[in-house]
Amino acid sequence: MYHPYFRGKQFELLALRESAEVLAEASFVPIIEPVRESLNGLERALAAISQAGGRAIVIVNPRHGDHKEGGAIISSFLGENYGGNDAVSAGILLLASTSVDEANALISDHTDHNPVIVHSGFTAARDIGEFLRNHAIAATNVFSEDQASMLYRKHFEGRGRVLIRDGFEQRKNADYEPFEFFSDLHVTFRDLGMDGYGDFLTVGDRFTEGGGPAYAVAIHLTYIDPDNDEAMYVYHFKSDSNDTPTDPANKFAEALVKLIAKLDSPDSKLLETSAVAEFRRLHEAGHFPGLGYIKKLSMRHHIETLAAYHRSADA
CATH class of the missing domain: 3.20.20.120 (Enolase-like C-terminal domain)
Structure with a gap:
């Protein structure tokens, strides 16, 4: 699938x-x-x-x-x-x-x-x-x-x-809007005559060997929107101090505060996955695990979100 x-x-x-x-x-x-x-x-x-x-x-x-x-x-x-x-x-x-x-x-x-x-x-x-x-x-x-x-x-x-379908448009982290459309293929793939579907998660198709210094840190988390025909969107939680590449730990903390605020708000549509639980633990501990670790959690969250969607849709 x-x-x-x-x-x-x-x-x-x-x-x-x-x-x-x-x-x-x-x-x-x-x-x-x-x-x-x-x-x-x-x-x-x-x-x-x-x-x-x-x-x-x-x-x-x-x-x-x-x-x-x-x-x-x-x-x-x-x-x-x-x-x-x-x-x-x-x-x-x-x-x-x-x-x-x-x-x-x-x-x-x-x-x-x-x-x-x-x-x-x-x-x-x-x-x-x-x-x-x-x-x-x-x-x-x-x-x-x-x-x-x-x-x-x-x-x-x-x-x-x-x-x-590549639902993730790669940009400089500082240039992302707070949220945007990701894909509806999980809903429509059979209508297109397909037996399954896929994407490049929250990484995107464009391959790079390694990134340069991070002027901004962004946490990308996808969610299913029941108010928009179960389409998938992605939140981009960005840091504020984006003028220099120094202090990525503080940049991550700034982005993480925004993620936690969204999670705790009544209008959050984010699924409380095991990856989200890990983000909560990182916030409580004030710990920066590195940019690769953040990307890993975003991918895990994406997979768990789609797994939960299909469990519900197929029930």
Whole structure:
């Protein structure tokens, strides 16, 4: 149903590990694009997901990071650790630069790994559709919405189809409005003929190796709005002292005060997730855990919010 798309940085993988039981219980299947040379963090995240009874998709030919020139080590890792195990599928990323021959070879090399095809800029939909039919390969197809048109997606009707939409618009932290629309895909994906949906959580699709000094600190938390057809929105709680990159701990404290005030207000629509409970503890302790930790909590909150929505909607 829901397929959160993670880039395999440290805190993304930690968010996955800590959310493993929530993901498994909700039948959510994360897509992981490894971007670091070492696969130790990925291995621990997949172990947690597998032990919880969940499933995951691992991109074997990443677009970004340390494996973008070749993912042979990822394929070997999957073969050695998850060969014949349906809990972990090989994700084949098809880009504008991917040739038909390259795409066919990638799919053929991973037929034993329950392949999932991620369409992100590739144009030869007819050729790949025919290849899958001719070789009786029952692959799920995941489409990046802004890089796979509706006409493109029609070539894969009758197969498992998932639509990924980037609901998080990345800006400088100081430039965010207090809240904005995130997505309604969790409500509408079936109306669009899809079997599932996904997003890039509260990180966004644009990949960066690392951020510079933080002039402003922002806490991004999503929520479902029952007064607006169950659409999802995102709050941006920002610091006030944004003129210099000094004292990130104080900037976090300023943003956290605003988050706690919203949580304690009668008009808050934020779900009291385990991540929110952790934000409350940080506020009480006056502790700054680091910017990566804050991002991890935001991702965990997003997953728990959607899990709660689907529990309620499916009840």
